Amino acid sequence: MHRLVRIYDLFRRRAVSGNFCCFYCGKMRPNSARSKEHIIPACLGATLSKTGTPHICKDCNTRAGEEVDLPFCRDRFIESKRFFHGITNRGRRPVFMVGRIEWTRPERVELYYLEHRIIAYRFRTQTNESCVMFGSIGQVATPEAEEVIQKSLKERFSGHRRTSLKRAESDEERALFLAIQTLGQESRIRASIDITAWDRAIVKMGLGLACLVLKEEYAQSPQADRLRSFLWENDPDKRSESLLHGSAGILAQDKYKTSHLILPSPNLHAFCLTDIGSGIAFTASLFGEYENTLEIDAAGTFCNRLPGTLMRGVGWIVDPQKK
Ligand SMILES: [Zn+2]
Structure with a gap:
């Protein structure tokens, strides 16, 4: 009976011409409100097609672009991967942020690698002003170095005051620069990834891909609503109370830890959905660095060699586009 009602619902919805069910909010919207979206963020090199x-x-x-894709795209790990794979996003070149300098001084100084062996030190002054100071690994050619610095000031460090030992505006600043200069080989760098940004991005991709494959039936389901409530919750405490945990991109149960995702190339991303009877399991492997749950053959086809309880799975492989 329940199933009949659901099928009737689907026909009724289709009969309302010119409307569609939005995957991300689950609401019926007029066709004029439809837009083109990258379910897999463009910052990973995915194209609409x-x-x-x-x-x-x-x-x-x-x-989704502002709250989910952008923080994910700017996560240190994703940015460094984009840097090495040469993936730009809307003309914005990725920068490899190494991490934060660990020391006893009060300033929080972040270290970036730019092209042509240029290093940028980003920090806030005691009056909370954003500043950037440039250095280099060894000797660099001056015209090239200055070009890299000017580009990064425009693209990455806009709104930052460029400073140096010579341009220091106070004794505190001068002391900070001298401390940075004398760091040398002994310095310790701490780096971390933005787990919140990862969780939200993975949930967004999972929701979008599940709706794409399983159509309205999934878009209107309680499972999809659960993903939505996590996706659109801005309060991190409330999000962490949710039963969804996307640790390193897994939305699956313990039994999946036994099988593996095999990627044809370490440069590819794979996103997988599996119908587990009680719901949809979604897993992701970005740049081939995270292994989990499903098997995919070299052509990118899903291999049905999974534990008996699994009914079906769908895998995507995305080759980052070099632009
Ligand atoms: Zn919507």
Whole structure:
């Protein structure tokens, strides 16, 4: 009976011409509100054609871009991977942030590698002003170095005051620069990834891909609502109370830890969905660095060699586009 009602619902919804169900908010929207969305963020090199045409409303697309994709794209790990793979996003070149200098001084100084062996030190002064100081690994050619510095000031460190030992505006600043200069080989760098940004991005990709494959039936399901409540919750405490835990990109149960995702190339990303009867398991491997749950053959086809309880799975492999 329940299933009949659901099928009737689907026909009824389709009969309302010119409307669609938005994957991200689950609401019926007029066709005029439809927009093109990268379910897999463009910052990973994914193109629109790789994932078909998802049904996303303009409001959700904008919000997902600002709240989900952007923080994920700017995560230290993702940025460093984009840097090495040469993936730009809307003309913005990725920068490899090494990490934060660990020391006893009060200033929080972040260390970036730029092109042509240029290093940027980013910090806030005691009056909370954003500053950047440049250095280099060994000797560098001056015209090239200055070009890299000017570009990074425009693209990455806009709004930062460029400073140096010569330009120091106070004794505190001068002392900080001298401390940075004398760090040498003994310095310790601490780096971490933005788990919140990862969790939200993975949940967004999982929700979008599940809706794309399983259509309205999944888009209107309680499982999809659960993902949405996590995706759109801005309060980190409330998000962490949720039963969804996306640690390193897994939304799966213990039994999946036994099988593996095999990637044809370490430069590819793979995203997998599995129908586990009680719900959809979604797993992701970015740049081939994270192994989990499903098997995919060299052509990118899903191999059905999974534990007996698994009914079906779908895998995507995305080749980062060099632009
Ligand atoms: Zn929407």
